[in-house]
Amino acid sequence: MTRSWVPVPADSDFPVQNLPYGVFSLPGQEPRVGVAIGDFVLDVSRVGLPYASDLAARTLNPFMARGRTAWREVREALVRLLTDEAHRSAVEPHLILRDRVRMHLPFEVADYVDFYASEHHASNVGRIFRPGQEPLTPNWKHLPIGYHGRAGTVVVSGTPVVRPCGQRKAPDAPAPVFGPSARLDIEAEVGFVVGVPSEPGTPVPVSDFAEHVFGAVLVNDWSARDVQAWEYVPLGPFLGKSFATSVSPWVVPLDALEHARTAPPAPDPQPLPYLREDEPWGLDLQLEVELNGEVVSRPPFGQMYWTAAQQLAHMTVNGAHLRTGDLYASGTVSGPEPGQRGSFLELSWGGKEPVKLADGSTRSFLEDGDTVVIRAGAPGADGVRIGFGEVAGTVAPARTGQA
């Protein structure tokens, strides 16, 4: 078993089998790339690695654009530096305690796409938003449904989320009203970050997933359900989603997730050939959603119907090309059990069955001051658990403006 000379607590998300990338800064210094190990950030542009100038950049984009051979070269060198005592004296001065650094958005987002890949989530939402109708639309099992979101409002974990204002209309009201959303929600998701661009006009096959995708992050796709319900027919979600999307600061490399690979649920019917995987990219990640310190849900990512490789193939099958920094998220991760639902919309069944909290209070949707933290863990190499760190956000009150 590979062990680092850096002390790694037993329950750490960041053993040497993980080595996720982020962008950090110290007070008065420029942001640059770091790698998490135990309780530390390794200041990776200063330890003699290849591609050091890419690693000194303010975003991961230059390094992500280098491609898989470079990613592996640096990962292997990092493992050597962090496991071989011979390197300790040279490397140790570049370890910084994580609680001393500020973390930044790790990559510049090019396009942002959000999918809808959990059958349990899509069925729940269908039942809540379109009662009396078939919960899944007829296309759902033939293609991974997705839509473009707002890249400019993707923010790093810790950024406060201002409660959005917008239009909403009660089903029996004659006209909409304007005001702060009364149904502010989360969506617990996993996001995938593109490193290597593709050629305009040329689809990326499922088998090329790991050639293009650099790694994965946690995503909280904050959602104003009342705004969304009124606006989304016929062109999809817009202002109900575009005010903020939070991502975790650490991008877990695909190579660290090799041991988490699993087969997704058996497809029925078989999808079209361009969506078939020989070696499926389902991932056995276990998510946890925490509200004000209390775990309210444990969504299982391994139950997602469509994988990230299928989503990539679908997203490009019309010739749309990839750019470095493209982010695409899985859609809300929900499992079959009530305690595995990745949104309050589902946990409280549209507000009809409020969630009971440990302090005796209940919660249907988020209140001002609420803090939501999403975490995830996965099997790593050598039988160790690797983690994603967290994506956290606290709800700030609406800024009341004109209506």
Add this chain to the structure above:
Amino acid sequence: MTRSWVPVPADSDFPVQNLPYGVFSLPGQEPRVGVAIGDFVLDVSRVGLPYASDLAARTLNPFMARGRTAWREVREALVRLLTDEAHRSAVEPHLILRDRVRMHLPFEVADYVDFYASEHHASNVGRIFRPGQEPLTPNWKHLPIGYHGRAGTVVVSGTPVVRPCGQRKAPDAPAPVFGPSARLDIEAEVGFVVGVPSEPGTPVPVSDFAEHVFGAVLVNDWSARDVQAWEYVPLGPFLGKSFATSVSPWVVPLDALEHARTAPPAPDPQPLPYLREDEPWGLDLQLEVELNGEVVSRPPFGQMYWTAAQQLAHMTVNGAHLRTGDLYASGTVSGPEPGQRGSFLELSWGGKEPVKLADGSTRSFLEDGDTVVIRAGAPGADGVRIGFGEVAGTVAPARTGQA
């Protein structure tokens, strides 16, 4: 009446009352900002204007970010240079015939949003896609419906458009099939380009439109109707639109459009206060859609129900902020008459009434090799007509890949 010493043909889109900005290059040279005048491009970073280093950039973004005072300062200086004979000898060497230059995408696109602001278009599409139902959804007259598109596939006029492949399903077929789109279409639109960013969390009121928006372009939002029809419920258009969106190379400054301002159709009902305009930003632009050299439609932009200022206010009312380079398009421009429809979907009524062309052939949707050109003109200062140039694209055959 203001006249330039540069000879401007009577029917030119580019009299001195226009002065649109683009990005051009000469063989072997770097792209840089130019301004169109008559048959020429003025090489504006070399004529002693303020902000010359911004104007030497490869995109308009640095100059657009400067804000309205800078835009006006440069515009006024340009008018002086191009109208006062005293400057002729210094400026004339920097005029380059337009047919000698290559035009580039004029700005780096941050986020791209597409609206749906023509009542005639939305009603037509409703009747075609959802026959037997109320053509406008209940929200349509309360808010400008919009959605995010793919910023990475916005291309400059002249870029070939490869026919996309995708899934489609006939209403009575048991399952979808994969292949080249059989219903490739256009959408004739007008796009607005954001120069000045806004603060995260802070809505931009309708009255601040001209503080943020730099100018307007023509947009062709290419659409694969068969792909779109199968995929778009419930999260909106995705692959049916994301393969290509073409824009004209010249960005017409808002200041050149002051004389085109007009009131949009009277709203019924009155919208919520945040969408009310004191001095409306309807624009009397007359569009022309040409298929293979023959005008097939003349959509009137002045008939749009929602204005660009209302769209900007709506897009930001939830606190989503603007970035330099944000592009938002009007949605298909269609008037009340059959000869004013901005898409073949409407012109051929879903393929049921093919368009008759001058050569005796008919067209429901686009064929390989078809060239579509969209133009527009508007009233400018001094009673002259100003033009937008054109957005052109030719359909290239699908690249048949795996299915």
